[in-house]
Amino acid sequence: MLYTCSACGASMVYGPEYHALVCPQCGNTSEKMPAGAVSDGKTCAACGAPLQNTENRLVFQCTYCRSWMTIDPNLQDQNAPKKIRPFAFGRKAAREKILDAFDHIPFMPKSFLAEADGEEIEAIYAPFWTYDVSAEGRYEYDAEEQRSYTAGDTTHTDHDVYHLYRGVEASFDNVPVDAMESLQDPTIDASVAYRPDDVTDFDPVYLAGTDAFLPEKPAEDEGYRRRAADWAVSSVLAKEDRLTNGYSEVRRTYADVHAHADETNAESTLLPVYRYLYKGFGDHKIYMDGTTGRMSGDAPCDRGRVLAHYLIEAACVLLSSAAVIGILGVLL
Ligand SMILES: [Zn+2]
């Protein structure tokens, strides 16, 4: 489907701030997807130019006429998204959030996020599968319990030694696993959180102007399911301390925690990600959740500016000692 402005015919994009399609040409807004030509994914529905590399894409911008259109056959794919969490703020706001977060870092290179409109930041609807995961754990511990009491002038301490058996059952709904090879990066997991309340039924209107992709593999994929299960296992292990509350000298002698990610009700979901790749002073990747603003990544540091700073400081020290010597010279 082609997103054409009903007023001027230009290609429209979804504006998170307006909750509507916006025409970058004339400012016209539309809450509904304008009726447009069907896009077969092979040729541009506006100018007829051939489209390339559309296999995994849900949306495409024609390299000739710059029109945005959905790749309609891919929207019918069995792995096509059923849910989406729309972007809640635009690139400009994303840029400000990154700058705010790195505000305290000195010597930020001048070229870092140099463009005020945030155009250097990529907006991507990243494909995720969400799984319901059940986890089970069995633990054994040697533990001690100490009790002190006073009889006459003497304080006695009893040490009771126990062998503890503990079992845990846990279930997790909608554990998200990103389903795109190029995004598989620990930092994206740290920045993108799945919150069921923010997820809505998929509507292609959100895709206008933003790259969006199909999952690379189906929900049955072993690797995806293992990642969801591993996440559940580490969540269970992280709460292990609670199992031995009240005991001292706890020593674990056995642990078996395993989890199973169920693919039968896994849902294909698009989550909004801002990505800023900064090449300079080492490669730096910053990811941000496009709804919550949660961010991960590291900031670069301009070593030239650090050096300049220290040179100036050294010069100041030199100057002030020269001044002190000067004063001393006068006094003597
Ligand atoms: Zn227009």
Ligand SMILES: [Zn+2]
């Ligand atoms: Zn075109």
